[in-house]
Amino acid sequence: MHKDLKNLWLPYTQMKGLNSILKAQKTSSSKIFLDNGKSLIDGISSWWTACHGYNNKHIRKKIISQLNLMPHVMFGGLVHDQAVLLSKRLSKLLNDKLEKVFFTDSGSVSVEVALKIAIQYWLNKGNDKKNKFIFFKNGYHGDTSGTMAICDPEEGMHKLFKNYLRKNYMLNIPETEKDRNKFVNFVDKYNDKVAGVIIEPLVQGAGGMKFNSPSTLEFIYKVIKKYKLLLIYDEVATGFFRTGSMFAYQQTNSSPDILCIGKALTGGTLSLAATISTEKVFAAFLSSKKNKELMHGPTYMANPLACSAANASLDLFEKVNYKKKIKIIEKIFQKELEKFREFTFVKQVRAKGAIGVIEFFNLSKNNIIWLREEFIKKNIWVRPLKNIIYFMPPFIINKNELNHLLESTYKILSKWKKNNEK
Numbered sequence: 266m267h268k269d270l271k272n273l274w275l276p277y278t279q280m281k282g283l284n285s286i287l288k289a290q291k292t293s294s295s296k297i298f299l300d301n302g303k304s305l306i307d308g309i310s311s312w313w314t315a316c317h318g319y320n321n322k323h324i325r326k327k328i329i330s331q332l333n334l335m336p337h338v339m340f341g342g343l344v345h346d347q348a349v350l351l352s353k354r355l356s357k358l359l360n361d362k363l364e365k366v367f368f369t370d371s372g373s374v375s376v377e378v379a380l381k382i383a384i385q386y387w388l389n390k391g392n393d394k395k396n397k398f399i400f401f402k403n404g405y406h407g408d409t410s411g412t413m414a415i416c417d418p419e420e421g422m423h424k425l426f427k428n429y430l431r432k433n434y435m436l437n438i439p440e441t442e443k444d445r446n447k448f449v450n451f452v453d454k455y456n457d458k459v460a461g462v463i464i465e466p467l468v469q470g471a472g473g474m475k476f477n478s479p480s481t482l483e484f485i486y487k488v489i490k491k492y493k494l495l496l497i498y499d500e501v502a503t504g505f506f507r508t509g510s511m512f513a514y515q516q517t518n519s520s521p522d523i524l525c526i527g528k529a530l531t532g533g534t535l536s537l538a539a540t541i542s543t544e545k546v547f548a549a550f551l552s553s554k555k556n557k558e559l560m561h562g563p564t565y566m567a568n569p570l571a572c573s574a575a576n577a578s579l580d581l582f583e584k585v586n587y588k589k590k591i592k593i594i595e596k597i598f599q600k601e602l603e604k605f606r607e608f609t610f611v612k613q614v615r616a617k618g619a620i621g622v623i624e625f626f627n628l629s630k631n632n633i634i635w636l637r638e639e640f641i642k643k644n645i646w647v648r649p650l651k652n653i654i655y656f657m658p659p660f661i662i663n664k665n666e667l668n669h670l671l672e673s674t675y676k677i678l679s680k681w682k683k684n685n686e687k
């Protein structure tokens with residue numbers, strides 16, 4: 266085993282036989298620099314976080330000044346300026362009803378908190394029967410126990426744990442007439458047991474970058490409203506302009522009771538997430554009785570450094586015309602990805618906002634290993650997932666870099682085609 270790995274355990278990685286590993290030494294703009302002198306164009310923004318690119322000057326400056334003042338203070342019984350400011354700015358960016366911000370430290374925990382809020386909302390209203398959730402095929406909401414129980418067990422990477430997890434209800438996203446009828450009937454039959462419905466609006470990320478439409482979200486919204494079920498939008502991946510608007514749901518005539526955000530919240534610098542609720546949800550927790558307050562509180566909640574990074578990131582969203590930049594990226598994806606349809610092993614291509622996807626009929630483990638190696642040879646950091654190659658570059662990626670990403674991928678797939686013809 267490589268000496269650097271002697272005491273490390275990597276995520277979703279078979280450590281047996283892992284004899285080499287890439288080591289990142291520094292980052293800048295769209296690039297990751299390795300210790301072997303190579304630099305890679307990051308096509309996936311460090312797991313979809315580094316939306317402004319790496320080492321943004323403004324964010325760094327704000328983190329440093331906060332570091333000198335106060336790197337951390339507990340959030341129980343105390344608040345601080347960065348969290349107060351960030352909560353106000355976030356609620357201003359959302360629809361006027363989403364206004365109560367609960368900070369956490371990762372996307373998974375922001376979803377865990379959303380689930381707990383939904384359950385406790387009903388408990389506080391005197392209903393202890395509503396303790397299940399409706400979630401959707403291909404959905405992914407995190408790696409913790411509560412969130413694994415609302416991930417697609419096959420596509421969400423957690424099938425090993427199925428005997429450990431709580432049972433919830435998985436349905437197809439109601440896009441077709443048939444699935445819409447099923448959805449309506451299901452909600453009608455089981456709404457007594459259901460606290461809420463959770464979905465990643467417009468794009469299901471880790472489940473395979475599958476797109477869903479505004480009209481489908483509006484349909485779900487209308488159906489469940491009749492039964493007063495809570496709607497949870499998980500925008501951990503789609504938030505902060507990835508799909509072309511600040512939040513994906515803002516492209517629809519629907520709005521959640523609870524919203525989860527994370528990943529790009531700090532511009533890819535520090536770990537911070539949030540669960541944001543409407544006044545209606547929050548009101549169920551106001552009481553003079555015992556145990557009605559929200560029962561959750563992470564130790565590093567609302568870390569001041571992370572909040573200052575998030576405030577700085579929001580400064581950039583105010584200053585830079587990202588809408589225009591993302592439109593350009595989307596147009597390039599829409600045009601250039603079409604070429605990939607000529608490969609018989611490519612099933613589909615699609616693009617939305619700053620997301621480009623090439624879907625294969627099938628990608629084996631060995632195919633993925635081969636592709637990853639080829640990308641590195643071309644100085645690209647892209648990580649194929651399931652049966653897709655996807656791109657989620659930093660919004661500041663320049664045209665040359667984006668072209669390099671797409672042209673190199675085309676060359677790699679041409680090589681694959683040739684190898685298969687031999």
Ligand SMILES: Cc1ncc(COP(=O)(O)O)c(C=O)c1O
Pocket residue numbers: 371372373374376405406407408465470471499500501502503527528
């Ligand atoms: C939609 C969605 N929700 C939740 C999570 C979990 O976030 P984290 O990895 O920060 O715990 C992810 C991570 O990919 C995600 O894509």
